[in-house]
Amino acid sequence: MMLRKRNINIKVVKELDAFPKIPEDYRKQSAVGGAFSLASFCIIIYLIYAETSYFLDSRLEFKFEPDTEYNSRLQMNIDVTVAMPCSQIGADVVDSTNQNLMTLDTLREEDTWWDLTPDQRAHFEALKHMNSYFREEYHAIHELLWKSNQLTFSNVMPKRTYTPSYPPNACRIYGTLNINKVAGNFHVTCGKSLTLPRGHVHISAFMPEREYNFTHRINRFSFGKPSPGIIHPLEGEEKVTTENAVLFQYFIEVVSTDINMLMYKSKTYQYSVQDHEVKAKLRKGSHAISGIFFNYDTSALKIKVIQERDSICQFLVKLCASIGCIFVTNGLLNNMVQNFWTIFSYKFFQNQEDKSHQKITVNNKANQKIKSINLVNVFTPSSVDNVNIISKPQ
Known part of the structure; x- marks a missing residue:
């Protein structure tokens, strides 16, 4: 009964989380990043299997x-x-x-x-x-x-x-x-x-x-x-x-x-x-x-x-090192590919936009020349009587 009478801000309750998360506006999603994430996930699964098999096996x-x-x-x-x-x-x-x-x-x-x-x-x-x-x-x-x-x-x-x-x-x-x-x-x-x-x-x-x-x-x-x-x-x-x-x-x-x-x-x-x-x-x-x-x-x-056989501590250290290396390598490769694609697309598409912009400018100038008004030869009415002057009422 006490909770019903209080004015609880539902938005504050929904946003309450013990683990801070990155806002959606800060995330950048792309097909390249998704492909790298999927490949990294598969490699991590294989490394976990390989390291576990090596640990269970002996020398x-x-x-x-x-x-x-x-x-x-x-x-x-x-x-x-x-x-x-x-x-x-x-x-x-x-x-x-x-x-x-x-x-x-x-x-x-x-x-x-x-x-x-x-x-x-x-x-x-x-x-x-x-x-x-x-x-x-x-x-x-x-x-x-x-x-x-x-x-x-x-x-x-x-x-x-x-x-x-x-x-x-x-x-x-x-x-x-x-x-x-x-x-x-x-x-x-x-x-x-x-x-x-x-x-x-x-x-x-x-x-x-x-x-x-x-x-x-x-x-x-x-x-x-x-x-x-x-x-x-x-x-x-x-x-x-x-x-x-x-x-x-x-x-x-x-x-x-x-x-x-x-x-x-x-x-x-x-x-x-x-x-x-x-x-x-x-x-x-x-x-x-x-x-x-x-x-x-x-x-x-x-x-x-x-x-x-390796000890459990050595096994965990090797496993964590392998997974961390995959994450770091995935981030580096993803950034390199993304930067390369950004530079390539900027140069290629920017040149195309510049050429199209120049064409539009030239056409606008031609139209302005055609539609320009000669202020010297202005047509004037023959008599002032034909001009209706509308005055604004006071």
């Missing part, structure tokens, strides 16, 4: 540091199938300290068949193809592998669905060994090993040479724990030979790797390898040895893989 940094954990143990994972029965071959791991590590840990041997079932062959061919692709394209997709948080491929061989009718003709050697971080070799050769005070020997004198066959398949050969982003070059390797006495050598360089991701941390190992194949001539008096030798050595350096 990988690789550093090399000396490996001071030389007293620690190195885990070696092995799964190798050799085309010879387990009773005819022996496997050992010997390092530069002349220590036979098979006395500490034991690899398991399993009689099997060299020919794979269709499911096993499909699995192994997929492992071989995938590992070959990763080795060739690693430099192009290595960041994706490290950030995937998933293992590249499962190397667990499927079990056999049927048993062949003939006896086993191959031996599967698999397991995990904890070895010293020094140079050594894991080898598979003819005859069972016999440990001696200064080493070991393989007793192969009772085995004929024609039964030698070191055709082999590597289903797993890695160091450390499984980790995303690490490629094991030997997995999926298959060597087939028709020679009886062949020496297969793999020279492996093992590098310790510390992984510090945003979600997890782990320590593992990666390695590079070079292979060499030699035909060993087993003649009388020869010291040539046929078999499969994995010669490994550890690097003095280790790799640290660090996943980094």
Whole structure:
């Protein structure tokens, strides 16, 4: 009731605003300005999307540091199938300290068949193809592998669905060994090993040479724990030979790797390898040895893989700086185009108006000459009586 009785100025209430605004008379609207505003709006939306994607994504940094954990143990994972029965071959791991590590840990041997079932062959061919692709394209997709948080491929061989009718003709050697971080070799050769005070020997004198066959398949050969982003070059390797006495050598360089991701941390190992194949001539008096030798050595350096991301403050500063730069650039370009158009239109249209104005002036002068009055020859009436004089009443 009190508000109804008061005389309230509606105009004052409408103009009441906590945020001052520019009057409509001060605003200059144009098609060019609208186009620049629309383009700036689209660019700002794209920059916001790009900066947000860059912030959510992470970067990988690789550093090399000396490996001071030389007293620690190195885990070696092995799964190798050799085309010879387990009773005819022996496997050992010997390092530069002349220590036979098979006395500490034991690899398991399993009689099997060299020919794979269709499911096993499909699995192994997929492992071989995938590992070959990763080795060739690693430099192009290595960041994706490290950030995937998933293992590249499962190397667990499927079990056999049927048993062949003939006896086993191959031996599967698999397991995990904890070895010293020094140079050594894991080898598979003819005859069972016999440990001696200064080493070991393989007793192969009772085995004929024609039964030698070191055709082999590597289903797993890695160091450390499984980790995303690490490629094991030997997995999926298959060597087939028709020679009886062949020496297969793999020279492996093992590098310790510390992984510090945003979600997890782990320590593992990666390695590079070079292979060499030699035909060993087993003649009388020869010291040539046929078999499969994995010669490994550890690097003095280790790799640290660090996943980094900008902080929220850096993200906001970059975002505000990008948006402010777009606004300033938009204003400068808009003023430049507007000024250029004003100068161009003034010169062009001003010349046209001057020419049209000159034409009009000339025509006016001509008309004045035609319609000019000769004050000398003024016509006067013959008598004054014909002139009616009208006087204004008093």
